[in-house]
Structures are given as structure tokens and as C-alpha cells.
Amino acid sequence: MSQQDTGSVWQSLVDILSQSTSETNLSMYIRQMRPVKIEQDTLIAEVYSTSLKTAIDQTFLPIMTGILRDITKNGAFRMEVRVSEPPAQKPEGKRERYATESLFPEEGEKGKEEEPFETNLSKDKRFDNFVVGNSNRFATAAAQAVAHQPGTVYNPLFIYGDSGLGKTHLMQAAGNALLEEHPQAKVKYITCEAFTNEMIDSIKNATIMKFQQKYRTIDCLIIDDIQFLENKTRTQEEFFHTFNALREANKQIIISSDRSPQYLDKLEDRLRTRFANGLTIDIQSPDLETRIAILRQKAEAQHARLPNEVIQLIASNVEGNVRVMEGVLTRIIAYASLMNGNIDEATTERVLEEFGSSIHPDVTTEVIIDYICKHYEIKMEDMLGKKRTKNIAVPRQIAMYLCRTMTDTSLPRIGSQFGGRDHTTVMHAMDHIEKMRSEDKFFDQKLKQFERDIRKGNN
Secondary structure (H helix, E strand, O other): OOHHHHHHHHHHHHHHHOOOOOHHHHHHOHHHOEEEEEOOOEEEEEEOOHHHHHHHHHHOHHHHHHHHHHHHOOOOOEEEEEEOOOOOOOOOOOOOOOOOOOOOOOOOOOOOOOOOOOOOOOOOOOHHHOOOOOOOHHHHHHHHHHHHOOOOOOOOEEEEOOOOOOHHHHHHHHHHHHHHHOOOOOEEEEEHHHHHHHHHHHHHOOOHHHHHHHHHOOOEEEEEOHHHHOOOHHHHHHHHHHHHHHHHOOOEEEEEEOOOHHHOOOOOHHHHHHHHOOEEEEOOOOOHHHHHHHHHHHHHHOOOOOOHHHHHHHHHHOOOOHHHHHHHHHHHHHHHHHOOOOOOHHHHHHHHHHOOOOOOOOOOHHHHHHHHHHHHOOOHHHHOOOOOOHHHHHHHHHHHHHHHHHOOOOHHHHHHHOOOOOHHHHHHHHHHHHHHHHHOHHHHHHHHHHHHHHHHOOO
16 A cells, blocks of 8 residues: 555544544554554554553554454454654754653763662563453553653552552563663662661661652652551651652652552551542452463463463462462472473372362352351351351351452452442451461461362362
């Protein structure tokens, strides 16, 4: 096709996308693309960064391909996004600054560096090796957006969810992608615990001014596990002022937590409201298809060839925590290597047994509730009813806890199944049972036996 035909097809694509896509997405992604040519049923477009290409490939490419096939009446038509060099800068002009004049100084403007800036980012945590599924698609798109336009959209970006679901990987991927586009930026990843300890040391060593200068002049602060700020009054005060300084300067802030800001009830209201004023997104447990995709990617990274039935077996039995699933995979590969054996279903079952995940894929909330009722000799109507006597309340909390830890069922759904209770009741049960397990070894062993029996179907 001619260049005129290319332009016509591209304009039709943009017009159709504009009817269903926000103006922010159009500006951040679609209008950053430059249509080059149509070659052999392929529309080729260029962008100026790898991170932008990754974002478009993961979020928009399937939609755009479908629209292009409708426009061209060609079911084989496809789209390809390539990375090209940005246009040469004019000698007399400066490169356009991002967000504010103080952000990302030009080379040569910084003057003498005081000391090398430590980002704490892991280079292997990138968007291109983060498996995207229904459970994390929105969070991934938001992280890519702030990496592409830090400080101007979704600030702060607050990502929450259970442990082991990929929050840290996603946040660090955003930091790495930001540095790819803006190598001169100051990006800092730190856990809330490390931030607290560093602040305490600065007070002890009378270097608090240096600490404040360090954190209030960076371009992107990525802070993990913000829930550990609860009950730390002095650290909350310092973080509040750091947050304000960065936010007012249009510097990007990315935060993770195990729960939504509204349920961080031991944080000061002024912090919780500031967190909620940005974009708050949760990451859910990955579905079976996503777990299978994660396992395949991790196996490839370790140069291991796993039969499909082994991958299916692991994915079906480790549901709630990606980190645990990766641990099972590593153990299986190591076991087969050390024992000079094959990676087969028998080996996989042995390792899963060691992880306390006996092979029984049909665990549901109904199965769990029925098991607890029979074990404690409680009527179903009492388990799901309003009675709060100790002989019913504790088994009910155990049942709620197991429903949450052994299935992918959400907190609101579990609460609904237990007589229409609020999800905060389930959260309270989770906290109470976790505390009992940590304080009472006998109780912990008892719950492990419950888990084994339920997975094996010993009801």
C-alpha cells in the first residue's frame, strides 16, 4: 500500500479507538506511535522506547489488531510495533523537560555529583518478564503509564494485594522502565522497614537533614510494604513530609501494601487520604491459566524442560502465592537434577507433599465449611448464623481463615457465604487465627492437619 493508504488506515484506527479509550491512554500510548508503512498485511508503527513498546504490546496490540482486521476486511492482517531512535535534537535547543523544570536535569547541569545514587532496583525485574493475566492487567497498565509519564498521571500509584502476587516485581519494573527513558533520573526503591531503620539511624547520628535531603529530592520514590508504617508515629510524620515534598514537585510516588488504604486503620488519616487520592489498584491471586504461564516462563529461565502435566499439576495445587509456586518449581528442578531423575508427576507429587500441598484439586469453600462443621460437631446453620459463643466463633474464624488461604475466593465473597457478613469480619478472623498460629505451636500443627485432610478429601 502507499503511504497515503497507510495514513488512512492509521487514522481510521485512531478514530475507532478514541470511541472506547480514554484521552489519557490516547495521549500516553496511541499518539506516541508513528505509522511507517503497510507491508505484507502488516501495519508497522514505531515508538521511541522499549518500555513503551512493551506497554502497547501487552495492553493495546490485540485490540488494535482486531480493529485493523475489521477496517481492512482481512482476517490475516496484523500490527507490529518497533523501537526506533528518537529524532536528533536541534543543536541550539534543549531537550524538553518532563513534568517540571526541576525534574531530570540535563547532563552537564548537575555539576559535581556528591556520591553515586543507589536505586536498589533489581535489573531482572522488568515488564517484559512479568506475566500479565486478568488478576494484574489493570495494575500492569497503570505501572507502565507512570513509568512512561512519571509525576503527571496516577500519583501516587498505590498497589495492594496479598504477599507473593508480584507487587514488588511490578513496582521495580516501573522504576527500571523509567530509568530506561530517563537515565539521569533519581529513582529509589526501598522497603518501609528499611526506610524506618534509615531514619532512626539518621536521628541517632544527627544526620536527619541529610536523610531529608536524600528522599525529598529524588524523582521517583518506590516504597514497599507501607503497612509496616502503622503504629510508628515518628516515621509516619517524616514520611508525611517526604510525601508532600515529592508530590508538590510532581515527583512520582509508587507504594505497595497488603491492603487498601482505607483498611490501614493504624495510619494517620492525613496519610491514608493522600494515598487514596491517587490511583489505588489491587492485585488478585492469578487464575489457573496465568499460573501455568508463570511456571512456563520460570522454567525457561532455568533452562528446564517440564512436561505439560507437571506444570498443570503444580499450577493446580499452589493457588494463592506465586512465590510459593516458584519455590515448588525450583525444588522440583533441583530434586530431579541431584537425584539424576526425570521431572515427572511422581517427583512433583513428592515435592508438593513436602510443601503441604497434597494432590486434591477440588478444595472449595463449601468443602472447607463442611469439614470444620463435622470436626467440631457444629450445625451448618449455627456456623453460618449469628451465634457468637466461643464454641462456634473460633471454628467459624478457622473456617473463614482456611477459605481465604486454601482457595482464590475474595474476602467479600467469603463474608457473603458466612451469613452475609462484611469482609472486614473475615479480615479480623484472618488476623486472629494468624496470631493464634504464631503463639500456639499445637494449634498451628492442628491447622496444618486440617489443611492436609481437606486437600486429601478426608472429610
